[in-house]
Amino acid sequence: MGTENVSIFRSDEDENVALIFGVTGLVGREIVKTLLTSKPRWRIYGVARNPDIDSMTKMYSFISCDLLNASETKQKLSPLQETVSHVFWVTWSGEYPLDSDECCLQNRAMLANALDAILPNAKRLKHFSLQTGMKHYVSLVGETLTRRDLCYYSEECPRKSSGRNFYYVLEDLLKEKISGNSVVWSVQRPGLLMGSSTRTLYNFMGSLCVYGAMCKYLNLPFVFGGSRECWEESYIDGSDANLVAEQHIFAATSGSVRDKGEAFNAINGVGFTWKEIWPEIGRKLGVQVNETKMFDEGFSIAREMGERKHVWDEIVVKERLVRTDIESLANWVFLDVLFRCPVKLLGTRDKIDSFGFKRKYRTLDSILYWIDVMRDEKLIPL
Numbered sequence: 477m478g479t480e481n482v483s484i485f486r487s488d489e490d491e492n493v494a495l496i497f498g499v500t501g502l503v504g505r506e507i508v509k510t511l512l513t514s515k516p517r518w519r520i521y522g523v524a525r526n527p528d529i530d531s532m533t534k535m536y537s538f539i540s541c542d543l544l545n546a547s548e549t550k551q552k553l554s555p556l557q558e559t560v561s562h563v564f565w566v567t568w569s570g571e572y573p574l575d576s577d578e579c580c581l582q583n584r585a586m587l588a589n590a591l592d593a594i595l596p597n598a599k600r601l602k603h604f605s606l607q608t609g610m611k612h613y614v615s616l617v618g619e620t621l622t623r624r625d626l627c628y629y630s631e632e633c634p635r636k637s638s639g640r641n642f643y644y645v646l647e648d649l650l651k652e653k654i655s656g657n658s659v660v661w662s663v664q665r666p667g668l669l670m671g672s673s674t675r676t677l678y679n680f681m682g683s684l685c686v687y688g689a690m691c692k693y694l695n696l697p698f699v700f701g702g703s704r705e706c707w708e709e710s711y712i713d714g715s716d717a718n719l720v721a722e723q724h725i726f727a728a729t730s731g732s733v734r735d736k737g738e739a740f741n742a743i744n745g746v747g748f749t750w751k752e753i754w755p756e757i758g759r760k761l762g763v764q765v766n767e768t769k770m771f772d773e774g775f776s777i778a779r780e781m782g783e784r785k786h787v788w789d790e791i792v793v794k795e796r797l798v799r800t801d802i803e804s805l806a807n808w809v810f811l812d813v814l815f816r817c818p819v820k821l822l823g824t825r826d827k828i829d830s831f832g833f834k835r836k837y838r839t840l841d842s843i844l845y846w847i848d849v850m851r852d853e854k855l856i857p858l
Contacts (some may be wrong), residue, residue: 702815
């Protein structure tokens, strides 16, 4: 399938037609896979700047598009406006710091250009599912961050008044653009995403697996470098990309979500601590596991691994892996920040449960599953 078919395609009245923005990312890929096995059948269009390196784009009509270019976006997407029934927005630009005016403006421009291209004659559009994140509940600037008493954030928590959050900008833009028609829109807020992609800036699984592979190759201990609180206490929710994809589709198709602007935490639902699961992760990756020496508060993964790009290049050649630069999988600074998170960012699943979505995952199971997937995809060694 290709973009050459976009302009001539007209949907049957009852056919579901999905338009996925960010189709090559962690969740976008899983939405495609889930829709392909769903009944009734779906016709799928996926948008990203560049196609994936694997065969995924053979499964749907891929549209290469720079969403920051308004004229290009209108040219490539407006032919779909009379056919699309469901939109999934699982993309964002991380060019600028998250809590910055530039980040807000750039992400707003991307969504605005897309909406201007598909909304004018969107006669069949039923639902727009927007993905943001659990960072909706905190600000990283403009306030003093402390580890307060354990708190589980619900979707009704008020916005933070300090700082800037592009999630708010996207929600407000959707409300403004869709307020005058019958399209329902919802928001999915995942926590720490776990999936397989070479197109994700904050790629937890890629970072973890490359770190483990390099530790194994160099015969180094698999050390958790972070704060003691982050080691011993639950402070963040895992979000399996499969679960988040399923929740997007549930919100868009189940009929349970009828009010515009409904927001849902999209989290695994079972808490964890790194101290509990780190040994099992290490054993899965085949690295040295010394349970008395796994934690080192002064250890920096970025410092220890940042100058060892050549090691990953050697592993890729030796293990005959898919040729990937280390930067496309691993973000060492992200791991260091994640393992030293200054706040607890835990959510409740009460709302999505009450709407009838009951799927839950154990985060350790998610991690072990995605290690197997990345091995099967030849992204990391056995």
